Amino acid sequence: MSKLLKVESVSKSYKTGQKILRVFDNLSFELNKGEFLAITGVSGVGKSTLLNIVGLLDTPDSGEIELNGVRYSSLSEDEKSVFRNKHLGFVFQFHHLLPEFTVVENIAMPYLISGEGFDKGFEKAKKLAEAVGLGERLEHYPSMLSGGEQQRVAVARAIVNNPDLLLMDEPTGNLDPKTGNMVMDYVFQLKEAYNLSCIIVTHNMEIAGRCDKIFSMETLECTDV
Template sequence: MVIGKNIEKKFGDLKVLKGIDLNIEKGEIVTILGASGAGKTTLLQILGSLDKPSNGEVLINGTNISSLKGNQLARFRNQHIGFVFQFHQLLPEFTALENCMIPGLIAGKSEKDAGNRALKLLNYLGLSDRLEHKPAQLSGGEKQRVAVARALVNDPLVVFADEPSGNLDSKNQDELMDLFVDLRKQFNQTFIIVTHDRHLAEKADRMINIVDGVIVDE
């Protein structure tokens, strides 16, 4: 499903990633664990098409995303990749339902179809009574669940999560990881999660440890 081949990333003379090879299967929940500066977020951004490798390539479901450019890359990202970020990145002027609909509308779905899909996901995630609330009216855990619903609205091939529990208390951290497991069971969804939290990482199917830009064990 997601294959990385000899991924390297340089910033000037600094080599952040030093030849990463990995293969993540459909329906897997994989965590990428590492200390600050280890290169885990850089790797996630490259795997998720937000950045280009200095060397190597990334394939998602057989498509070499490293060779895609401009609108072609943006279209692939919108249709096949979901993102969950530490700070949610919800638009403050829109409701939970509207925030969740946005990727569907960008993909060209009708307002009705995007709304029905968003409504189904938000209901599934226990937010049926928060649909018309704006982000400022939601708790941290609720905002994160809206972000998860938004990531899933286009039924992506893979969801990338960058420190998704970083702003949550321990109870909400556990609930978020349990949610990822439930979503995998329900939708056979693939999740790749960057974290520095070993407790969270160990709940995944597989844990990849990165130290100084290289995988040291799985």
């Protein structure tokens, strides 16, 4: 198995006023291509912070992260944006869809931002919308969709650029169990079909159990399932 992600001795703290909050210290783990890692842990333990650091949305105080052999510390701010768009996909707990754009436009957005051409982007977005069961909703706006449908749009948007790593922060936290499982079934299908790699922050032990590894942030241990 080839190595995809290396998180090496990463530490993060926040300074508010006179107080320093140590979120985590010397955290290390690795992920191979095609693997799914679940991150669990109580509220406030630093799961989103870690995901944001791996997703180049936040920087650690110390330590190094390497994705596909590229060291994050070697990237300028501009290079980080390009790298994020090209290699990483995000699904947040609240989908963050753009309300004034349709389903197909939302899905195509990362592709359009990367400057790859409109026609190809929309073609790809349409195929992905169909794959997540929203082929009949292409011209709908997010406000016209159910929560599960919105989250499926978010998944399609996150993978439109064929990311090397998909990052999901409690993607089903807002959904009923049946809808949540449906969204995740699709993501696990991508694992089988495209050898997708993914990190999922979740409180749902059924989802965590379907992953290859579970990283429990209470104990700061990485265990195989």
